[in-house]
Amino acid sequence: MSHATQGDTKDLEGRKRQGMMVGMQTSKEILSIDPLSTTKIAALLGVLWALLGWILNGVVIAVFLTGEDLGDLPPAFAVSTLISSVLGGFIGGALSGFLGCHVYNFVAQRIGGIKVMLRE
Numbered sequence: 001m002s003h004a005t006q007g008d009t010k011d012l013e014g015r016k017r018q019g020m021m022v023g024m025q026t027s028k029e030i031l032s033i034d035p036l037s038t039t040k041i042a043a044l045l046g047v048l049w050a051l052l053g054w055i056l057n058g059v060v061i062a063v064f065l066t067g068e069d070l071g072d073l074p075p076a077f078a079v080s081t082l083i084s085s086v087l088g089g090f091i092g093g094a095l096s097g098f099l100g101c102h103v104y105n106f107v108a109q110r111i112g113g114i115k116v117m118l119r120e
Contacts, residue, residue: 024120030113038101039094046093050085057081 058078108114 025117026120027115028118029115031108032105032113033101035098035101035105039098042097042100043090043094046089046091046096047086048089049093050089053089054082054085 104113
């Protein structure tokens, strides 16, 4: 066995004794999350949820108002609902992602972060 291989084996055995490795998995802890990347993803998810809600609301309205006179609803109603739901989903998603990320980072510094098992 070469010197580098012996050192790697000792390091692996040391990590196993500390409970950090099981087989070829390593335990890691998420201590901080980048707020900007979280905000972008959460805003996108907010828009997707808003679009889904808009479509489902349209289905519900169509089902419950079958046979009713839909002429009372102005055509701009559908467009304004779409715009407001997408804009609201974007802003709500961005705010919740940004604030949630900062809360997680604050808490993780004090009591520790989420622990995950990763395969090497």
